[in-house]
Amino acid sequence: MKIISLSGARVLALFALVTVLAGCALPRPGPDKAEIYAGSVQRKGDAFIVAVNDRVTRATSVTPALGFSNSFKHAGLVGSDIIHPGDKLGVSVYENVTDPLLGAPGQKVSQLAEIKVDGAGYIFVPYAGRIKAAGLSVEALRQAITRKLDTQTPDPQVSVIRAPGDGATVTVEGSVTGQGVYPIDRSTRTLAAMIAKAGGVNIPNDVALVSVTRGHKVGEIWLNDLYENPSLDIALRPGDRITVTKDSRAFTALGATGVQTRVPFTSNTMSAIEAIAQVGGLNPLLADPTGVFIYRNEPAAIANAVLGRHDLVGPQRMIYVLDLTKPMGMFEARDFLIRNGDTLYVTQAPFAQWQKVLSAFSGTVGTVGNIARVKSATGF
Template identity: 60%
Template structure:
């Protein structure tokens, strides 16, 4: 076949391959490119606001979980070490200033009443003194009360009250504690951090540990590290408190041209966009577009209004935040932009990558067509 016919065959083959690639739509890739994401913005009649990140945007979106104990928990004073509570066990010694006393045996001047249990209502029973309320009193207050009651029966009684055990007031600790169980509130363990230490500390990383205290029908949660950073968060405990230690369950997803694509949990209390990228090994230097780092988020109405500078937005809004790491302040913006639970971080591919992929597909296919033509004698 003539050289002209061969060139014509090559042209026809190239035309057929280009047509085939065009008809197949986009070539395989990790996701939409930068232009396609912008095409889905509200300005292009899409359903998401696409916003470039700047210092004003980072300030408006810098929202972290509002965790911590309220004043209801913080203002509760510590229980007195000697306060008597339901369930406590008391020991009493009663001295009578007569030979034949009400409670003493013949020849004895004192009567030992050992292991008197405070009932669930907070009362005890003492012969000749009757049923007395012991709960919420100190041993000294109870001593004076018993003395007054017995003084009506025997002259000048002398009473000694001892608190033998403090198991009446307890808390339960479950979850990521060193040793789960029920623990008494005693002198060294009247605060939350001291009680956790008594339970063997915690078995999870303190940076992502949450502690929830349930008191009655009220539950409040704080970061475990805040108990040590902010002493006012180290609340006093109350009888029946339930303490639950768990890992922070917040997570985000990273997709696109990064070192790896995965769903990742927060490793710190707060997480920036730079730190989120670092958790997956950063951008893939061979394919990533540093001008097209996107964060997809459903933003609450209040924050969406602040970001967009509009007061007509109603309800949760879809926002796509754009980070351009090549700008003079781009790295600072990414460092200050806070990632939140449920965010999707997506890194687009550089335009040249798509071009190279298309060229490889076209000329790879062209080579196959040319080889097939040679086999049938077109060349």
């Protein structure tokens, strides 16, 4: 039997490995730049590939449209002494007579039991009868009761105190310290004051969304905007529902980044450079800084603006390209906004793939050498 020398075995192993590598690819995180560009519309693919510049950044700078409609912003403050169905009233009547109408003989002050305004807005006062209270101020109701009693007892002095009940309340729910139903009183007539009454939010302000539901209308704003813009601190109305939620937007990071995962937004807006930082930056051993891609389905209006066209209809597949090695590359990445559902993909640098090939060669050669040494030592 002819015995192959050690050097001959290594050559055969290298030849075998080259043959294997020619028929299959080494593991990698995804497509390389050439493969991505091969899928462009310009090459009869189905995605538009666009290099990011100032014009593209301006055309794609779209942030969620949040705010309150005029019906929310122009609603005046609810009077702190306006009576509503469900309110509780304390009524006291002072009579300067020996034999009072409402009290025992010699009693000057009669304090009526707590009176609740019924669903129709009425209350009942002995000897005064059923009186419409809802919609009146405390002073107006006091005068109405006085007029009713004045015909039966001389110069009655009436006092009315209002305690907001379930008819003048709002519901606060979601990511607040104290969820519940709160009355609208003098100190809680606006949105910010009511959130404070509920103990504030229990999530970071940067990702907190506040919505107000009033009948069939809903308005939504960022919590930080509420604190920074007094015009958004709207007056509340009975029956309003305030809901605080955490921003659910996220993007996906893949390829030669620090991690490959779904990443939630940590602020109202997020730039590409911030998104890269969120995932630990580019992998210094693998990443190609000239191949940072953002995949997105773009509405037709924006796609037409980006491409300088007018004929596109429906959502368009867009791939935006950032080259961080250019003099302005970092600025472009800083200004380009990431949107909900985006995919951030960083290609692998060519030298990284060569390193894998060389590692595969050296590993195979080492294995062949070890086998040859074992054969030499054992005689097999």
